[in-house]
Amino acid sequence: MSREPQPCGTPAAYQRHRKNGEPLDDACREAWRLKSAAYRAANLETARAADRESKRRRRREEAREPMPCGTNAARQRHVDRGEPVDEACAEAGRAYWRERNRKRREASGA
Numbered sequence: 001m002s003r004e005p006q007p008c009g010t011p012a013a014y015q016r017h018r019k020n021g022e023p024l025d026d027a028c029r030e031a032w033r034l035k036s037a038a039y040r041a042a043n044l045e046t047a048r049a050a051d052r053e054s055k056r057r058r059r060r061e062e063a064r065e066p067m068p069c070g071t072n073a074a075r076q077r078h079v080d081r082g083e084p085v086d087e088a089c090a091e092a093g094r095a096y097w098r099e100r101n102r103k104r105r106e107a108s109g110a
């Protein structure tokens with residue numbers, strides 16, 4: 001296997017100079033500068049994208065519509081707030097627990 005040393009003007013040559021304690025030439029320094037600038041820019045872009053995504057998620061959560069009546073989430077909300085539970089929500093809650101119990105029975109193998 002041939003391991004040709006990278007020519008000057010490449011990041012690899014820059015690292016080789018550093019490792020061997022050789023003087024740095026301008027070509028290598030420039031190559032390294034470009035590489036680290038690109039690396040930083042890429043990281044910055046990744047960081048920005050992550051930031052945008054987390055902001056978007058937060059906004060989505062804030063804007064999340066409360067679940068409508070007739071769902072177990074709405075029933076839970078009524079209970080949490082001490083509101084009367086309407087029939088649609090009560091029925092959704094019963095269905096929810098029926099389903100839960102059924103799954104539990106299935107999971108226990110009975």
Ligand SMILES: [Zn+2]
Nearest residue numbers: 008013025028
């Ligand atoms: Zn060099």
Ligand SMILES: [Zn+2]
Nearest residue numbers: 069074086089
């Ligand atoms: Zn309701």
